Amino acid sequence: MKIRFLPTLLVAALLTTAIAPAATANDLTDVGYLDQTALASLPAFVSVNRQLAAYKAQLDRQFATAMRAARTPADRQRVAAQFQQQYSNEQRTLAGPAFMRAQLAIASVASSKNLSVVVDKRIIIYGGQDITQQVLHVLQSSQSILPLGTAPPPSEIGFVDQSALENSPQVKAASDQMAAFAEQQRRLYAAQFAHAASDAQKQQIAAAYTAAMTNKQNEVLKPLLDHVQDVTGQVARRKGLILIIDHADILYGGTDITTDVQNALSK
Amino acid sequence: MRSASKAAALIALCAAGASFAGCNRLDVNSPGIRGIAYVRVDSVMPHDPLYSQLSRIDDAIAMVGLQAAGPRVPHTAAEVAQEDARLRAEIAAAQQRTQRIVTQKQQDYGNRARAAIAKALAAAGVRGSNVAALMGQVSTQQSRAAQMQAGRDYMAYQQSVVQESNSTAGSLVRQLQSEANEKLQAKAMQEQQTETDLSLRLSQQDAARRLSIQTRLSMLALDDATRRQLQGQLNEINEQESAATSAQHATDQRDFAAYRAQVLAQTNAAIRAQLSQIQDETQAKLVGRRNAVGAQLRSLAPAPAASISPATQAQIRTIALQFQTQYQDDVQNVLAEFAETRDALIVEDAMLHGADATANGAASQETQILQQQRQALYQQIYGHIQSEAVRLAKEKGFNVVFSGFTAAAGGYDMTNDLIHDIESEHE
Numbered sequence: 001m002k003i004r005f006l007p008t009l010l011v012a013a014l015l016t017t018a019i020a021p022a023a024t025a026n027d028l029t030d031v032g033y034l035d036q037t038a039l040a041s042l043p044a045f046v047s048v049n050r051q052l053a054a055y056k057a058q059l060d061r062q063f064a065t066a067m068r069a070a071r072t073p074a075d076r077q078r079v080a081a082q083f084q085q086q087y088s089n090e091q092r093t094l095a096g097p098a099f100m101r102a103q104l105a106i107a108s109v110a111s112s113k114n115l116s117v118v119v120d121k122r123i124i125i126y127g128g129q130d131i132t133q134q135v136l137h138v139l140q141s142s143q144s145i146l147p148l149g150t151a152p153p154p155s156e157i158g159f160v161d162q163s164a165l166e167n168s169p170q171v172k173a174a175s176d177q178m179a180a181f182a183e184q185q186r187r188l189y190a191a192q193f194a195h196a197a198s199d200a201q202k203q204q205i206a207a208a209y210t211a212a213m214t215n216k217q218n219e220v221l222k223p224l225l226d227h228v229q230d231v232t233g234q235v236a237r238r239k240g241l242i243l244i245i246d247h248a249d250i251l252y253g254g255t256d257i258t259t260d261v262q263n264a265l266s267k
Numbered sequence: 268m269r270s271a272s273k274a275a276a277l278i279a280l281c282a283a284g285a286s287f288a289g290c291n292r293l294d295v296n297s298p299g300i301r302g303i304a305y306v307r308v309d310s311v312m313p314h315d316p317l318y319s320q321l322s323r324i325d326d327a328i329a330m331v332g333l334q335a336a337g338p339r340v341p342h343t344a345a346e347v348a349q350e351d352a353r354l355r356a357e358i359a360a361a362q363q364r365t366q367r368i369v370t371q372k373q374q375d376y377g378n379r380a381r382a383a384i385a386k387a388l389a390a391a392g393v394r395g396s397n398v399a400a401l402m403g404q405v406s407t408q409q410s411r412a413a414q415m416q417a418g419r420d421y422m423a424y425q426q427s428v429v430q431e432s433n434s435t436a437g438s439l440v441r442q443l444q445s446e447a448n449e450k451l452q453a454k455a456m457q458e459q460q461t462e463t464d465l466s467l468r469l470s471q472q473d474a475a476r477r478l479s480i481q482t483r484l485s486m487l488a489l490d491d492a493t494r495r496q497l498q499g500q501l502n503e504i505n506e507q508e509s510a511a512t513s514a515q516h517a518t519d520q521r522d523f524a525a526y527r528a529q530v531l532a533q534t535n536a537a538i539r540a541q542l543s544q545i546q547d548e549t550q551a552k553l554v555g556r557r558n559a560v561g562a563q564l565r566s567l568a569p570a571p572a573a574s575i576s577p578a579t580q581a582q583i584r585t586i587a588l589q590f591q592t593q594y595q596d597d598v599q600n601v602l603a604e605f606a607e608t609r610d611a612l613i614v615e616d617a618m619l620h621g622a623d624a625t626a627n628g629a630a631s632q633e634t635q636i637l638q639q640q641r642q643a644l645y646q647q648i649y650g651h652i653q654s655e656a657v658r659l660a661k662e663k664g665f666n667v668v669f670s671g672f673t674a675a676a677g678g679y680d681m682t683n684d685l686i687h688d689i690e691s692e693h694e
Contacts, residue, residue, distance in 0.1 A: 028301045031667045123671030125306055125653050126660040156301070160673055190336035206330040229674045236676035242303050244674040 028156060028242065032115040033124045034106060034251055035132040042139060044098040055090050059083060073179040103252075104145040105138040106131070110252045111148050116155035118252035123245060152253035158241040159250045161258040165228055168265060174220050181216050185209060228265065235260045295664045295679065302666035303678035306656055306685060308649065314686045315648045316470040319509070320462060323516065324641045328634055335630030358612050362422075365605040369418060369598055376597070380590035384583050391579040417560045421602070424556055432549040439541050447534040452636050454526050458519040459640045463647065465515050469508045477504055557602065561595045655688050656681065 039045055063083045070076040109131045110118045118131060138145060165171065189209040196202040235257050236244050244257065295302055312318055480501050484494065575583070653670075659681060660668045668681060 028303050029666055120671075123669055125308075125656045125668045125670040126304075127665060127667035156677075162673060186333070186336050190333045193330070193333040193336075202330055202333075203326065206326050206333060209333060210326060210329045232674035233676050236674055242301060242675070242677035243305060243669060243672050244676070245669070245672045249671060 030114060030116040030153075030155070031124075031127075031157065032110055032113065032118040032129045032131045032252075033121045034118055034135055035121040035130070036251075038132050038136060039102060039139070042136070044101075044139075045095075048095045048098055051094050052091060055094075056087065059087060073183045074176065077176070077179060101145060102135070102139060104147055105135050106252045107148050107152070108138055108145055109134040110152065111150075114153075115253065116153045117157045117250065117254045119157075119245060119254075120249045120251060123249045155253050155255055156240065156242045157253075158236055158239065158244045158255040158257045159247045160232055160244055160256075160261050161247040163247075164258055165261065165265070168262070170224060171228075174224050178216065178220050181220075182213065185212055185216075228261070231264045232257070232261050235264055293663060293679065299677045300679045301677065302664075303669070304660060304663075304665045304667070304681045305669040305672050305675055305678050306652070307680070307682040308652060308670050310682050311652050311685045311689065312648060314689050315651060317463060317466055317644060317648050317651075319512070320459075320466060321641065321644050321648065324637055324644065328637045328641070331630055331633045331637065354612050361605055361608045361612070365601055366422075368601050372594060372597055372601065373415075376590050376594035380587055383586045383590065387582050387586055388575070388579065391576065391582070393575060393579065417563065418598075421556060421560050425553055425602075428549055428552050428556075432545050436542055436545050439545075440538055443534050443537050443541070447530050448632060448635075450530050451523075451527055451632075452639060454523060455636045455640055456643060458523060459643060462512060462515050462519060463644065466508075466512050469511055473504050473508065477501065480504075554603075557599050561599065652685060652689070655685055655692075659684055659688065 040049065063079070066079045066083070067076060070079045106118055113129060113131065113134075115129065115131070119128075121130070121132070166175075186209075189205055189212075193202060193205050196205055232244050236242075239255065239257060239260070241255060241257070245254075247256075247258070294300070295304075312321070480497050483489070484497050484501070489497075656668055656670075663679075665679070665681075669678075
C-alpha cells in the first residue's frame with residue numbers, strides 16, 4: 001500500500017518544491033543596495049567630511065547668532081534656509097569630485113550585475129543585492145572610471161524628490177503655520193514649566209506640550225502629506241510602478257515621477 | 268484501499284496547494300506583488316515592548332526644550348556677545364590708561380631727575396649750562412627713545428603672552444568640558460541599558476501569565492464578572508511592570524543627577540586649577556621680561572659732560588640711576604596692575620564663556636545625551652523589528668522588503684503581520 005501511494009506523494013512533493021515561495025521570472029530581483037557609511041570611511045570622503053565638519057562648526061556659530069537675532073518664525077525659517085543653502089553649496093564644492101567618482105563606480109557595478117535600481121541600505125530591511133564591497137573595490141582602484149554609455153534599464157521602483165514636493169505652496173503654508181504654532185506653544189508651556197512645583201508637574205506639562213504638537217501636526221500636516229502620498233500612489237499605479245521611494249535614497253536607476261506628481265497635485 | 272489512496276492524494280494535493288495559495292497563504296509572486304514587501308516601521312514601533320522607554324526619552328527631550336526656553340537661562344548669545352564687548356572695551360581702556368600713566372610718569376621722573384641734577388650741579392658750583400647740555404642731549408634723547416621702545420616692546424610681548432595663555436585656557440576648558448560630556452554620556456547609556464534589560468526581563472517573565480489570561484479572555488463563554496476579573500489581573504500585570512520600570516527610571520535619574528553634579532564640580536575645580544596655573548605661568552613670564560628690560564634700560568643711563576669734575580659726574584650718575592630705578596619700579600607696578608586687571612578680565616571672559624557653556628549649553632548637552640540614548644534605543648527596537656521582518660519575509664518567500672518608502676502602488680504591506688508577531692511574542 002505504501003508503495004502504491006509513493007508516486008502520488010512524489011508528484012505532490014515535486015509540486016510543492018516547484019510552487020513553493022521562491023523568486024520567479026516575474027519577481028523583481030534587480031534591486032541592489034549600498035551601505036553609504038562604508039564609503040564614508042574611504043580617505044577621499046574622510047578628508048571631505050573633515051573639511052565639511054570644520055565648515056559646519058564655523059557655520060553653526062554664525063547660525064546660532066543669526067537665529068538669536070531672528071525675531072519672528074518667518075525670520076527663523078529664512079535664516080535656516082539661507083544657512084542650509086550655504087552649507088549645501090560648500091558641500092557641493094568640496095564633495096563634488098568624490099561624489100561624482102562614487103556615482104560612476106555605483107553605475108559601473110550596477111550595470112555589470114544587471115540591476116535596475118540601487119538604493120541606500122537603510123531602507124532595505126531584507127533581501128536585495130549588496131554591492132557595497134564591489135563599489136569599494138572599484139573606488140579603491142587607481143584606474144579612472146568611465147561613464148556608462150547607456151542609461152539604467154527601466155525600473156518598477158520609482159522615486160520622487162520629496163524636497164521638491166515640500167516646496168509646494170500648500171506644504172509651505174502648512175509648515176509656516178506649524179512653525180508659528182510651535183513657537184507660540186513653546187513660549188506658553190515654557191512659562192508654565194518655569195513655575196512647575198514638582199517633577200511630576202513638569203512631566204505633565206511636557207506631555208501636554210508634546211500632545212498639543214502632535215495633535216496640531218495631525219490636523220495641519222498629516223492630511224496634506226496623506227494627500228501627497230495618495231496622489232503619488234495614483235501616479236505610480238498609472239505608470240505600472242510597484243513602490244515609490246524618496247530621491248535621497250536612490251543611488252542609481254529608478255523611475256523619476258516627481259514632475260508627474262507635481263502636475264497631479266497642482267490640478 | 269481506494270479510499271486510502273484517495274486520502275493520500277488529497278493530503279498530497281493539499282500540501283501542494285498549501286504551498287501555492289491555499290490555507291490562507293498569500294501569492295508573493297503575483298503581478299501586483301512580484302516578491303516585494305514593505306514595512307511601515309513607525310507603525311510597528313509602538314507595539315514593541317521597549318517603546319514606552321522611547322516615549323519617555325521623547326518626553327525628557329521635550330522637558331529639556333521647555334526648560335531651556337524658560338526665563339531661567341542666564342545668558343543668551345546676545346547677552347554673551349554684549350558682555351564680551353564690554354570686557355574687550357574694558358581691556359582696551361585699561362591699556363590706554365596704562366600708556367597714559369607710563370608717559371606721564373616718564374615726564375614726571377624726567378623732570379624730577381633734571382631738577383635734582385640741576386640742584387647737585389648748582390651745589391657743585393657749575394653755572395651757565397642747562398642740565399640737558401651737561402648730561403649730553405643726544406645721549407638723553409637716545410636713552411628716552413630706548414625707554415619708549417622698550418615699553419612698546421614690552422606691551423607687545425605682554426599682549427602676545429596673554430593671547431597665548433588665553434588660547435591655551437580656552438582649549439583646555441573645551442577639552443575638560445568634552446571629557447565631562449563623555450563621562451555623562453557613558454553613564455546615561457549604562458542606565459539606559461539597565462532600564463531596557465529590566466523592561467525586557469519583566470515582559471518575558473510575565474509572558475506565560477499574560478498569555479494564559481489573554482487565552483481565557485478570548486473565550487466567548489465568559490461571564491462579565493470573570494471577564495472583569497481577568498481584565499483586572501491583566502491591568503495589574505501591566506501596572507506592576509510599569510511601576511517597576513518607572514521606579515528604576517526614577518532611581519537612575521537621581522543617580523544621574525548626583526553623578527552629573529559630581530562630574531561638573533570636578534570639571535569646574537579642574538578648570539579653575541588649570542586657569543590659575545596658566546595665570547601664574549603668564550605672570551612669571553611677564554615678570555621675567557620686565558626685569559630683563561629694566562636691567563637693559565638702567566645700563567643706558569646718560570653720561571654727564573666731560574667738563575664736570577669726576578666727583579660731580581659720579582653724583583649726577585647716582586641721581587640719574589636713582590630716578591631711573593624709581594621710575595622703572597613705579598612703571599613696573601603700573602604695568603603689573605594693568606596685567607592683573609587684564610588677566611582678571613580675561614579670566615572673567617573665559618568664565619563667561621564657561622558659564623555660557625554650562626548654562627546655555629547645558630540644555631543642548633542634555634538634549635544631545637538624550638538624543639544619543641534615543642538613537643541607541645531606536646536601533647535596538649529597529650533591530651528587533653528587522654529580525655522579525657526577516658523571519659517573516661523568508662517564511663512568505665519575499666525577495667526584497669523595504670523599510671523606507673513614500674508611497675506604494677503594489678507590493679505587500681507587511682506591517683500588520685509584524686505588529687501581530689511582535690505583540691504575540693510578549694503576550
